[in-house]
Amino acid sequence: MVLWIGLVLFGSGLYASQYVFSVGTTLTLKNVPLIGISGSVAILSEPNDRTIYEYQLLSHVLRGIVFNAPGGDGFESGVLIEMETYEFGFYHLFLEDNYYWGPGVGYGIAQTREVNQAESRIGQQDPSPFFSAKDIHYGVLLLKIGKTFGKYICELNVSSFGGLIGGSALCGITY
Amino acid sequence: MRHHVLRIMLVIMAGLMVLSIGGCRDLLTKHNIDLDGAKHGKKLYSGAKNCTSCHGINLDGNGFIPSCYSCHDQLWNKDDHTVYVSGVPHLLGVSSVDACRKCHGQDLKGSKIRDGKQALPSCYECHDDLWTGYAFHSINEEGYMHAPGWESPMTSGCTDCHGPTLQGGTARSCYSCHGDEWNEGHD
Numbered sequence: 001m002v003l004w005i006g007l008v009l010f011g012s013g014l015y016a017s018q019y020v021f022s023v024g025t026t027l028t029l030k031n032v033p034l035i036g037i038s039g040s041v042a043i044l045s046e047p048n049d050r051t052i053y054e055y056q057l058l059s060h061v062l063r064g065i066v067f068n069a070p071g072g073d074g075f076e077s078g079v080l081i082e083m084e085t086y087e088f089g090f091y092h093l094f095l096e097d098n099y100y101w102g103p104g105v106g107y108g109i110a111q112t113r114e115v116n117q118a119e120s121r122i123g124q125q126d127p128s129p130f131f132s133a134k135d136i137h138y139g140v141l142l143l144k145i146g147k148t149f150g151k152y153i154c155e156l157n158v159s160s161f162g163g164l165i166g167g168s169a170l171c172g173i174t175y
Numbered sequence: 176m177r178h179h180v181l182r183i184m185l186v187i188m189a190g191l192m193v194l195s196i197g198g199c200r201d202l203l204t205k206h207n208i209d210l211d212g213a214k215h216g217k218k219l220y221s222g223a224k225n226c227t228s229c230h231g232i233n234l235d236g237n238g239f240i241p242s243c244y245s246c247h248d249q250l251w252n253k254d255d256h257t258v259y260v261s262g263v264p265h266l267l268g269v270s271s272v273d274a275c276r277k278c279h280g281q282d283l284k285g286s287k288i289r290d291g292k293q294a295l296p297s298c299y300e301c302h303d304d305l306w307t308g309y310a311f312h313s314i315n316e317e318g319y320m321h322a323p324g325w326e327s328p329m330t331s332g333c334t335d336c337h338g339p340t341l342q343g344g345t346a347r348s349c350y351s352c353h354g355d356e357w358n359e360g361h362d
Contacts (some may be wrong), residue, residue, distance in 0.1 A: 008278050130233045133224040163231025
């Protein structure tokens with residue numbers, strides 16, 4: 001991580017840079033849908049008029065809930081899933097007019113917690129594929145499209161999100 | 176000069192990207208633990224969360240990397256099983272098998288296959304029929320289950336399983352909690 005930060009500072013110092021602070025919402029699609037809020041801090045470097053390198057620190061706080069259909073014994077289980085993640089991503093973006101888009105890669109660390117998990121029983125399917133743990137590491141492939149409105153930006157990030165498949169809509173301000 | 180620096184930066188970036196995805200570095204060649212015909216990586220024995228870098232945050236696959244749930248049921252991945260005995264995860268803080276019965280069944284024989292998937296293992300796979308001893312360990316002393324006659328262990332049959340000196344036989348050593356007090360006052 002120290003190396004990453006060093007590289008970010010080194011990279012941002014080479015070219016004209018902007019800092020972006022943004023917030024928004026995130027949704028995952030696979031398995032149990034999770035939804036929540038996200039915040040990010042990013043550095044944009046412009047090596048030329050058509051290219052942007054973006055180094056982004058992104059945090060998600062997500063929640064989801066899943067119920068199991070009652071079995072023959074009427075037993076029903078429900079699980080609230082809480083997930084907090086911190087991601088570091090690098091994007092190679094293309095800039096045209098006020099639009100920018102491009103791919104990225106990243107790495108994240110997540111913490112998940114299952115709340116009110118019913119006691120599972122033989123023959124009773126656990127409704128949640130998640131599990132409670134800290135320091136869950138995952139990789140992400142990213143795709144970003146955004147638009148600038150003067151000092152403001154809005155962007156849409158599509159992410160593999162460690163297999164969860166999701167997306168974030170963020171809006172923010174540049175300095 | 177600036178383009179040269181740019182190229183160097185991109186090469187470093189590419190390397191770091193590989194490293195950043197490098198959590199997923201136990202590729203197929205390192206999956207050489209064969210369990211029921213399926214290849215597993217050695218991180219399997221360090222807890223399910225160590226598989227997430229490749230198999231996804233919730234182990235349900237990540238791109239072309241398969242889901243663990245295609246073979247396993249969803250109960251096996253609970254990371255509250257953090258006590259490893261001979262490489263097998265056990266639930267933390269359990270002093271009575273009653274806690275195990277909730278999932279592994281009243282008879283502790285589990286449900287090896289459910290809906291065609293690997294489900295809960297039987298405790299008998301490792302413990303054989305030692306569990307039957309727990310049925311008459313019905314006296315709870317400070318969270319630890321004891322059998323009737325535990326106050327005079329040398330004459331009440333404890334030595335049959337806990338060893339002739341109570342330092343462990345097929346069952347655990349009484350010394351692990353009691354120290355050597357059995358030598359002093361209970362012989």
